[in-house]
Amino acid sequence: MQFSKESLFTEARSHKQFDGKALSDDDLQAIYELSKFAPTANNSCPLRIVFVNTIESMQRLASCALDFNQDKTKTTGSAAILAYDLDFHHEFAYLAPHMKQPTAHASWPIDRIERYAIANANLQAGFFIVAARALGFDCGPMGGFDVNAVESKFFNGTRWKFNCVVLLGRGDYSALHPRAPRLSFEQACRII
């Protein structure tokens, strides 16, 4: 697989329209197998993913999309629903054998647990997008969904919380607005 800073960053876009073809299960697994190497605090790995990969399940996901995201979701072949698991710390004995107190998080208040989970799952989400691009796929990240509907239809019986959806496939560059500007180095950064 050939990739470059252009294909990963400067020319890659957040796509709104795809060719409608589903990825193979092997492709979905390959994206995960790369993105799982994202660094997280204490190797906590709070990201959880439901890959949506049939016409029926994509329709079910589209029924949870806010108006402006419905057509985009309906016409795309594959998507990943990215979640963070409030029970992420249950895996510490496996994920962080070096930890001195692997059960310490169990006594944390829920808002602290949630902040930690979101911060680290967002890092993993960024890696997920770059992993998909590295394997030659385009991404359409979207947060505009009915959170309760997604959680009850896709995460039932878990303590997974909705983060965002990433549409997956081959994007149509002609359907995009011109790239919006980014903050300049001077606006966003300081060297001290």
Ligand SMILES: Cc1cc2nc3c(=O)[nH]c(=O)nc-3n(C[C@H](O)[C@H](O)[C@H](O)COP(=O)(O)O)c2cc1C
């Ligand atoms: C967490 C997140 C939520 C987003 N939500 C939506 C959304 O609900 N609908 C949509 O069309 N685009 C959504 N976007 C896409 C952003 O608008 C897009 O990433 C941003 O404008 C940069 O576009 P570019 O990558 O093409 O430069 C979302 C992106 C992210 C990362």
